[in-house]
Amino acid sequence: MENDRLIIFVKNLELGKVKTRLAKSIGEEQALGIYHKLLLYTKEITKGLNADKAVYYSEHVDNNDLWDNMLFSKALQQGEDLGERMQNAFADAFAQGKQQVIIIGSDCLELETYMIKEAFAVLENNDVVLGPTKDGGYYLIGMTKFLPTLFEGKNWSTEDLLMDTILDLKKMNAKYYLLKTLNDIDTIDDLKSLDKFPNQKSEDWF
Numbered sequence: 001m002e003n004d005r006l007i008i009f010v011k012n013l014e015l016g017k018v019k020t021r022l023a024k025s026i027g028e029e030q031a032l033g034i035y036h037k038l039l040l041y042t043k044e045i046t047k048g049l050n051a052d053k054a055v056y057y058s059e060h061v062d063n064n065d066l067w068d069n070m071l072f073s074k075a076l077q078q079g080e081d082l083g084e085r086m087q088n089a090f091a092d093a094f095a096q097g098k099q100q101v102i103i104i105g106s107d108c109l110e111l112e113t114y115m116i117k118e119a120f121a122v123l124e125n126n127d128v129v130l131g132p133t134k135d136g137g138y139y140l141i142g143m144t145k146f147l148p149t150l151f152e153g154k155n156w157s158t159e160d161l162l163m164d165t166i167l168d169l170k171k172m173n174a175k176y177y178l179l180k181t182l183n184d185i186d187t188i189d190d191l192k193s194l195d196k197f198p199n200q201k202s203e204d205w206f
Contacts, residue, residue: 003099004051004120007089009077010039010106012059019107025188035107038185039066042106045113047071051120052098056089083151086141094146102129102142110182111139122177128169130162131179137161139182147174 011018013036016028023031043066046053054073061074075092079085086103093101100123104111111131119129119142128147131140136159141150149168154161169176183190 002052003097005093005096005098005101006046006049006051006053006116007093007101007103008042008046008053008055008072008106009086009089009103010042010055010057011035012057012062013039013065014059017059019186021186022188022191034185034191038107038109041109042104042111043067045111046104046116049113049116054093056085082156083154087148087151090143090146091148100142100144102140104131104140105184107185108133108139108182109185115179116140119179122179125175126177127174128176129179130165130176132162132181134181134183135159135186136163137184138165139184140179141165147172 013032015032016023018035019031022034026034047068052073053071054075055067056075056077058077061076063069063074067074075089077085078088089103090101100120102116102119102123104116115131119131119140122129123142123144127144128150129140129142130138133139137157138161143150147168149172150165154164166176183193185191
């Protein structure tokens with residue numbers, strides 16, 4: 001829908017700058033290859049969504065990469081930390097008249113197209129939707145109005161992030177919905193857990 005926007009936060013494919021925790025176990029080159037596959041997966045599950053889609057890059061906009069310029073608009077993340085970058089991306093979307101805005105990352109192999117559709121659907125009756133991760137963060141956040149507080153004073157990439165965000169929502173008396181809890185691919189153990197899924201095997205990622 002033209003009033004819905006899906007924002008995909010990605011890192012530029014640069015050696016030593018992606019999946020740094022994973023790289024400590026498998027090396028920078030393999031970590032880069034795995035992140036490339038994660039980007040391909042994220043593209044596949046989002047390309048057919050009936051929403052305005054935007055890819056937000058970490059370092060510079062790449063107009064000649066795997067993201068089809070006909071399907072995805074492109075922009076640069078703005079801000080000193082992840083919170084400020086997401087805050088600014090939401091502000092941009094709402095300033096452009098979008099009514100439902102969702103941000104996802106690019107490192108969750110358990111995320112599927114129907115889950116993103118569900119996230120947009122529940123925003124019809126909620127102020128905020130969150131997709132929790134098993135490590136205490138979230139893989140998805142969406143809202144129907146700009147709530148900058150959700151991105152201020154947070155310890156990013158910690159086990160308290162989701163709970164701190166929910167506490168903010170409770171203080172604001174905002175109505176929120178939690179999606180299914182999923183697992184991001186950040187460590188070697190996360191990769192090994194793929195063996196539990198019928199179509200994903202950890203050895204396929206090396």
